[in-house]
Amino acid sequence: MLxxxxxxxxxxxxxxxxxxxxxxxxxxxxxxxxxxxxxAPDMEEIPSRIMRFIQLNMKERALTSxxxxxxxxxxxxxxxxxxxxxxAKVMNVLRMMCLAEGYTPKEKxxxxxxxxxxxxxxxxxRVYELGLMVQNNMMAMTPFRDIGLLPAILKKRKIGFLxxxxxxxxxxxxxxxxxxxxxxx
Amino acid sequence: MEIGYYPGCSLESTSREFDISLRAMCRMMDxxxxxxxxxxxxxxxxxxxxxxxxxxxxxxxxxxxxxxxGIKELLIPCPSCLYSISHTEAACVTDxxxxxxxxxxxxxxxxxGLKIYHLLDFLRDRVTLGGLKAMVKKPLEGLKIASxxxxxxxxxxxxxxxxxxxxxxxxxxxxxxxxxxxxTCKVDCCGASLSITRPDITKRLLGEILQSATRASxxxxxxxxxxxxxxxxxxxxxxxxxxxxxxxxxxxxxxxxIGIALGAQSGALxxxxxxxxxxxxxxxxxxx
Amino acid sequence: MTESSHHENIExxxxxxxxxxxxxxxxxxxxxxxxxxSVDMSKCxxxxxxxxxxxxxxxxxxxxxxxxxxxIYKPFSNAVPNVPVIDREHCIYFxxxxxKVCQKICKAGAINYxxxxxxxxxxxGAIIVATGFSLFDISKYGEYGGGRYKDVITGLQxxxxxxxxxxxxxxxxxxSDGKPAKSVVFVQCVGSRDEVKGMAYCSKVCCMYTAxxxxxxxxxxxxxxxxxxxxxxxxxxxxxxEFILRAQREYGVVYLRGRVSKIHDxxxxxxxxxxxxxxxxSVKINADxxxxxxxxxxxxxxxxxxxxxxxxxxxxxxxxxxxxxxxPVESITRGMFIAGACTFPKDIPDSVMMGxxxxxxxxxxxxxxxxxxxxxxxxxxxxxxxxxFNCIDVCPYEAIQKDTVSGRxxxxxxxxxxxxxxxxxxxxxxxALDVKGFTDKAIYAQIxxxxxxxxxxxxxxxxx
Numbered sequence: 053m054l055x056x057x058x059x060x061x062x063x064x065x066x067x068x069x070x071x072x073x074x075x076x077x078x079x080x081x082x083x084x085x086x087x088x089x090x091x092a093p094d095m096e097e098i099p100s101r102i103m104r105f106i107q108l109n110m111k112e113r114a115l116t117s118x119x120x121x122x123x124x125x126x127x128x129x130x131x132x133x134x135x136x137x138x139x140a141k142v143m144n145v146l147r148m149m150c151l152a153e154g155y156t157p158k159e160k161x162x163x164x165x166x167x168x169x170x171x172x173x174x175x176x177x178r179v180y181e182l183g184l185m186v187q188n189n190m191m192a193m194t195p196f197r198d199i200g201l202l203p204a205i206l207k208k209r210k211i212g213f214l215x216x217x218x219x220x221x222x223x224x225x226x227x228x229x230x231x232x233x234x235x236x237x
Numbered sequence: 238m239e240i241g242y243y244p245g246c247s248l249e250s251t252s253r254e255f256d257i258s259l260r261a262m263c264r265m266m267d268x269x270x271x272x273x274x275x276x277x278x279x280x281x282x283x284x285x286x287x288x289x290x291x292x293x294x295x296x297x298x299x300x301x302x303x304x305x306x307g308i309k310e311l312l313i314p315c316p317s318c319l320y321s322i323s324h325t326e327a328a329c330v331t332d333x334x335x336x337x338x339x340x341x342x343x344x345x346x347x348x349x350g351l352k353i354y355h356l357l358d359f360l361r362d363r364v365t366l367g368g369l370k371a372m373v374k375k376p377l378e379g380l381k382i383a384s385x386x387x388x389x390x391x392x393x394x395x396x397x398x399x400x401x402x403x404x405x406x407x408x409x410x411x412x413x414x415x416x417x418x419x420x421t422c423k424v425d426c427c428g429a430s431l432s433i434t435r436p437d438i439t440k441r442l443l444g445e446i447l448q449s450a451t452r453a454s455x456x457x458x459x460x461x462x463x464x465x466x467x468x469x470x471x472x473x474x475x476x477x478x479x480x481x482x483x484x485x486x487x488x489x490x491x492x493x494x495i496g497i498a499l500g501a502q503s504g505a506l507x508x509x510x511x512x513x514x515x516x517x518x519x520x521x522x523x524x525x
Numbered sequence: 526m527t528e529s530s531h532h533e534n535i536e537x538x539x540x541x542x543x544x545x546x547x548x549x550x551x552x553x554x555x556x557x558x559x560x561x562x563s564v565d566m567s568k569c570x571x572x573x574x575x576x577x578x579x580x581x582x583x584x585x586x587x588x589x590x591x592x593x594x595x596x597i598y599k600p601f602s603n604a605v606p607n608v609p610v611i612d613r614e615h616c617i618y619f620x621x622x623x624x625k626v627c628q629k630i631c632k633a634g635a636i637n638y639x640x641x642x643x644x645x646x647x648x649x650g651a652i653i654v655a656t657g658f659s660l661f662d663i664s665k666y667g668e669y670g671g672g673r674y675k676d677v678i679t680g681l682q683x684x685x686x687x688x689x690x691x692x693x694x695x696x697x698x699x700x701s702d703g704k705p706a707k708s709v710v711f712v713q714c715v716g717s718r719d720e721v722k723g724m725a726y727c728s729k730v731c732c733m734y735t736a737x738x739x740x741x742x743x744x745x746x747x748x749x750x751x752x753x754x755x756x757x758x759x760x761x762x763x764x765x766x767e768f769i770l771r772a773q774r775e776y777g778v779v780y781l782r783g784r785v786s787k788i789h790d791x792x793x794x795x796x797x798x799x800x801x802x803x804x805x806x807s808v809k810i811n812a813d814x815x816x817x818x819x820x821x822x823x824x825x826x827x828x829x830x831x832x833x834x835x836x837x838x839x840x841x842x843x844x845x846x847x848x849x850x851x852x853p854v855e856s857i858t859r860g861m862f863i864a865g866a867c868t869f870p871k872d873i874p875d876s877v878m879m880g881x882x883x884x885x886x887x888x889x890x891x892x893x894x895x896x897x898x899x900x901x902x903x904x905x906x907x908x909x910x911x912x913x914f915n916c917i918d919v920c921p922y923e924a925i926q927k928d929t930v931s932g933r934x935x936x937x938x939x940x941x942x943x944x945x946x947x948x949x950x951x952x953x954x955x956x957a958l959d960v961k962g963f964t965d966k967a968i969y970a971q972i973x974x975x976x977x978x979x980x981x982x983x984x985x986x987x988x989x
Contacts, residue, residue: 089807098802098807453792
């Protein structure tokens, strides 16, 4: 049961507006985003429903939804929203809020992958794809996934065996140290 | 002509042939690519889902490196990198908060004025369609090409005249003598960002794209995004059409098609790196 | 239409346009351009022989581009008057100097290629503007294939298709291949309720006409299955809500709550991708035909006409009434009335109501010997007027004229045109112009009042 009260009902939409600049109260729930969403056919939730969660201060549902985490950032929703809301940006902000406030997302693989990707950048300044794939498969407990593709890829020298570390990797580490999740607190 | 160049991580590894063919194409057009020295990863989707500040800082670092090297115009072939970097560049101009914070953290102040190009509008505005046509030695006659923009290219108004039915890639293909086909998945997402984490979703999306290209009788798919290409190409093996037959539609970079049309050797364009062999098709059309 | 064309008190001027309006209520000087039909109306019998023999074919505007007409044509089958017109831009005689088949065929000798336009100026007491609406250009929605996919049509095109006198003889077929359409998807709110690339407002009539169309299709073509994608159902008139429920309950129309995101045309059936937010799912339908309920918008030349008539319009181009609730059919120009969809999307009952109201207002106007107006009018103090005539430049109603008093050039307000807006009064440098009831002196006094010291309140109980 969703219990609403005047003191809290606007909390989540106000916070999302503060962090993303997008006013979710403009959403009229028309569903155009959902109709074109790349991942919606495989997901439990659709993007318009997530927007509704925000409008009604349903924080946990919004922040941990598997759909939010599986969002492919194709920006189709943003391209089509008749109210001009950057929905993909809102999805990103929800993911950041989820991490910042310590919630556990229902879609684990993407969170793990994102973390590995970012760690890779911090370490080398560029993405070391082989390392990323290997580590991801380990973490996802699917060590042999895509292994059939590996010989062909290596043979065509499409992927480096070793990571390419940039010279200014110290500068990169500096950035990581200084960055906060949100520009406006 | 000289132009700044930001390859991005993909063009260094799984999409190396994009870099190779782009460089070959530029050599043939007398364009000097000035690579941003010691560039770093732009962050792309994972960073955008992790930290707003970092998602601006990484591109900003690259802007700093580019400008410090004297680069005033920057060509970014990967639409995802282009999105991150141009987004940050625009935010610096319009949002004082962002500008201040980035300046604070890096010690560098971006004054504005960096011109950033997508491959498509670079070709249209700097090379020009007429100029391109004039350079064609081997027109891609009889080659039916499905123009695949991918989901991000349509966000650059200079590159995509219409978000839903853009036409610039088709115009370029026509200038090369090729035959663009009418097909439905021009701007649909291929699911590359989920390729490693949720390959089940990616496979569904790829299936739809390949089926659409098949229905339109396309001989091959022309792409302008390294993620789309590697996704469609590397993962095509193992995908079957509704009647159970395996797909074998070559997925070629626009720069490779341009290279062929301008008379380059296929070896100079990294064609051998494509997973779905494009040799038989090109030989059949007399282009090899 | 036929009734009005035969009424003794009505003169119907078709194929004509108003090109200038001067004057004021009761005394409008209206200049009308009557374009040449190339057919002599006094001789034409309306037999229709010329219509079938003309060799030049043009896309039919009345059939919304679905069918063709000839260069000599009647706009639609029961047009009034029953006299054709030659479209000189497409007529072979007018463009190439050959043919003349219609003249040869016409038994009444009514064809006259030398006919020229005539201009007439007349006085009219009142003007009612009821210029109607246009439809939103669906090609703006590339994601729907509007204007590209043959089987994506507008609601108006569907009307033409199911009309037995229409381009397909009343058969429900796919424009692309002529095969019967069994699965039909209706998409509401195309161009309406869209702040980004359409109109922000709701076009009011689409929910009802879509339901009507879905019901009609099922009635006439029982094998049809219709789907309607909607955001909200606006069914606010008499029996309207019950009508929508009938469509759903008795005619099997499936209503899906969600906007359509994109339509693909792979070759045979159309693929419609939308959502049903109530079920919480994205939805895909393979359709034979897609009907877009496109927004009602002002005519492309609405703004030009409004400027000519001095009628204010809003940011969309809809004509503004003086008061949206209390004076819905009157424009700010006295004697000029507005009615129907030129003011905002309207259905038939509302348009008829407005038309009747405007007519009644005109009768009231004409029935009186004198014109009663609000006394809030501008007045010139000729002793102060220096004759700079800046006021004439700023008057939106052209209500100020140059006049001579005792040999001096002064301004004079035409009281029947003046609406008391006060532009002239605030512009007048010599303070000669003021608005009765809202004089400068009175306004200054109002501004000064809050700053005056409070008067000592008299203690009425003092000394008690």
